[in-house]
Amino acid sequence: xxxxxxxxxxxxxxxxxxxxxxxxxxxxxxxxxxxxxxxxxxxxxxxxxxxxxxxxxxxxxxxxxxxxxxxxxxxxxxxxxxxxxxxxxxxxxxxxxxxxxxxxxxxxxxxxxxxxxxxxxxxxxxxxxxxxxxxxxxxxxxxxxxxxxxxxxxxxxxxxxxxxxxxxxxxxxxxxxxxxxxxxxxxxxxxxxxxxxxxxxxxxxxxxxxxxxxxxxxxxxxxxxxxxxxxxxxxxxxxxxxxxxxxxxxxxxxxxxxxxxxxxxxxxxxxxxxxxxxxxxxxxxxxxxxxxxxxxxxxxxxxxxxxxxxxxxxxxxxxxxx
Amino acid sequence: xxxxxxxxxxxxxxxxxxxxxxxxxxxxxxxxxxxxxxxxxxxxxxxxxxxxxxxxxxxxxxxxxxxxxxxxxxxxxxxxxxxxxxxxxxxxxxxxxxxxxxxxxxxxxxxxxxxxxxxxxxxxxxxxxxxxxxxxxxxxxxxxxxxxxxxxxxxxxxxxxxxxxxxxxxxxxxxxxxxxxxxxxxxxxxxxxxxxxxxxxxxxxxxxxxxxxxxxxxxxxxxxxxxxxxxxxxxxxxxxxxxxxxxxxxxxxxxxxxxxxxxxxxxxxxxxx
Numbered sequence: 295x296x297x298x299x300x301x302x303x304x305x306x307x308x309x310x311x312x313x314x315x316x317x318x319x320x321x322x323x324x325x326x327x328x329x330x331x332x333x334x335x336x337x338x339x340x341x342x343x344x345x346x347x348x349x350x351x352x353x354x355x356x357x358x359x360x361x362x363x364x365x366x367x368x369x370x371x372x373x374x375x376x377x378x379x380x381x382x383x384x385x386x387x388x389x390x391x392x393x394x395x396x397x398x399x400x401x402x403x404x405x406x407x408x409x410x411x412x413x414x415x416x417x418x419x420x421x422x423x424x425x426x427x428x429x430x431x432x433x434x435x436x437x438x439x440x441x442x443x444x445x446x447x448x449x450x451x452x453x454x455x456x457x458x459x460x461x462x463x464x465x466x467x468x469x470x471x472x473x474x475x476x477x478x479x480x481x482x483x484x485x486x487x488x489x490x491x492x493x494x495x496x497x498x499x500x501x502x503x504x505x506x507x508x509x510x511x512x513x514x515x516x517x518x519x520x521x522x523x524x525x526x527x528x529x530x531x532x533x534x535x536x537x538x539x540x541x542x543x544x545x546x547x548x549x550x551x552x553x554x555x556x557x558x559x560x561x562x563x564x565x566x567x568x569x570x571x572x573x574x575x576x577x578x579x580x581x582x583x584x585x586x587x588x589x590x591x592x593x594x595x596x597x598x599x600x601x602x603x604x605x606x607x608x609x610x611x612x613x614x615x616x
Numbered sequence: 617x618x619x620x621x622x623x624x625x626x627x628x629x630x631x632x633x634x635x636x637x638x639x640x641x642x643x644x645x646x647x648x649x650x651x652x653x654x655x656x657x658x659x660x661x662x663x664x665x666x667x668x669x670x671x672x673x674x675x676x677x678x679x680x681x682x683x684x685x686x687x688x689x690x691x692x693x694x695x696x697x698x699x700x701x702x703x704x705x706x707x708x709x710x711x712x713x714x715x716x717x718x719x720x721x722x723x724x725x726x727x728x729x730x731x732x733x734x735x736x737x738x739x740x741x742x743x744x745x746x747x748x749x750x751x752x753x754x755x756x757x758x759x760x761x762x763x764x765x766x767x768x769x770x771x772x773x774x775x776x777x778x779x780x781x782x783x784x785x786x787x788x789x790x791x792x793x794x795x796x797x798x799x800x801x802x803x804x805x806x807x808x809x810x811x812x813x814x815x816x817x818x819x820x821x822x823x824x825x826x827x828x829x830x831x832x833x834x835x836x837x838x839x840x841x842x843x844x845x846x847x848x849x850x851x852x853x854x855x856x857x858x859x860x861x862x863x864x865x866x867x868x869x870x871x872x873x874x875x876x877x878x879x880x881x882x883x884x885x886x887x888x889x
Contacts, residue, residue, distance in 0.1 A: 328793075331707060342744065343729060350740045405634065433841070447657055542733050585739050
């Protein structure tokens, strides 16, 4: 029915010029609908990204507290960035956690991805186990690690004692905090990289492996000479995402070394996000300076991303067609 | 497809060791959860609780409004998933199907924003939420994360794969864009929609920083930050804490075990470039 009525309409009153006009208005109408569909997203991004970003920059030039009007202080907060020993500690810890935990994530996820390649009995159970840390509430996992590494009654120190080693004050020393935090971060973040690397391994060409086996290359040689180089695109992605993830580490250090303690050990785990959270929302609301610290973290993350993307061009191997 | 590796005895050895290491924290959490407080304070520690008790579990409900926290988590997750799916699928439809003029520029902005982590914005986001007097509400927990640029990009890639002919045919039949989106694009691209739903739910369950910033009262908290409050300022009853952790972690673990394949596919897609 619709078809015939349209036909009649076309035959009856359409002239070429009007058809162009109608086509134009149809396109315009389509675009209007499209823009309407984009309105919620763009409105939200304008408020929570663009306005928020501008506001953050403005705040960083003021002394804004929890109460009262922010006062413009020019570059004072940025001058403070360069003379703040706490910031140096936070930056040092953040970079240190990333430097230890990123290789940890890569090694553990590579190992799990390799193991998932094998068709052994219970392979599906193993895969489920690999994903448990990614679906479990991080708070619960972080607190159980806090309990495992508890100084007096913890299981790890009991094991140390049984093996004849000195029990360790895990949360009272820099080495202890670094070890515990790095272990937790690796534990919480290796699952997704494992599946990404596993998927990457599925795409590797089997003829290369066959040729290598004919040439007598053993499994270790095949792994280092074929699997790793061909896997560099996935590896790069894993390194980039886990580095960014760890640079904004907050939950583990916050839960293990809560700000209410006011103990020196908080310094061992102070990260950049923890520091500006503390400045803005715990310690009398120094929001202006906290905003400057958050922008510093943003620059760090963008800088690291750019450096990694540069390195990618040099080292990543993308087959002939890539 | 790669060559299948031959399974040898050491494969089983390595797999068992790795599997057991991953499971140890869960086992220790479960074991501690059914101990009494005095059992947790033994040197050397008992690995198997004897006798096992549910005191710790009972104590969780005395010290925490656990069911409120669970309910809040479910409500906020559902709200965030629905909001994210609606906003992202509409935007992805405009970019991938309608292809509005300027779509490339919008996509570039979206890709650039994916690189900027939202944790950077907690201070201004808090000010925005405070200025509309929404602090200490459940809606505040989800609101800033509804505009998920990664979600738009994920759905954009799926929506592009929807056959053009299907959409053209529906257009000729006079279907509106909203109708095409709901009855053709979303069903055809449903694995993308499901992935985004799963990733969004998990993201909400893992949230800690934003909830403790924007909400102060315990009955407006979700499970993750709520659990942190059990950590005592003077002493910690580890059995209660572990029981709470176990109870809080279980719902998502059960959902994961039921929908395992969907979860794993979603994780793999979170690596889409």
